[in-house]
Amino acid sequence: MNAVNPDDFFEVIAAKLDRFERVPDDVLWEVATRDGACMLLSRSDMEPEWTGDDLTDRELAARVCAGCPVRSECLELELRTSGDQTLGVWGALPAEDVRALYPVWRSRRRRGGQLGDEPGGGR
Ligand code: SF4
Secondary structure, eight states: OOOOOHHHHHHHHHHHHGGGTTSOHHHHHHHHHHHOHHHHHHTSSOOOOOOSOHHHHHHHHHHHHHTOTTHHHHHHHHHHHTGGGOOSEETTEEHHHHHHHHHHHHHHHHHHTOOOSSGGGOO
16 A cells, blocks of 8 residues: 655645635634534543643544534635644644645645735635
């Protein structure tokens, strides 16, 4: 089996986010906060026990995100709002991956004419 080229990995993820290009921030925000698995957990008594240990908490968050129905919306919103300054886990990706994805995502959007030059996406 061939190894996946990291550039292709991020290009594939960024391409999947293209469908949100014209979706306003507030719509993404509403969907993520309404349907996000972490939001549902925080409104219930099933919230995971955060340990305060960064690695453990990130693994826990990644597991919560893995079952989330709005991972793509969440990731798109994080790319727009935090960009390469992101921290934590969003859309089931750790911050290192979101930071690596950011320039690929941004480049695609520039080609599509939707971004300015401001950090975080320019919206
Ligand atoms: S992808 Fe993760 S952080 Fe984003 S809304 Fe879903 S559970 Fe929450």
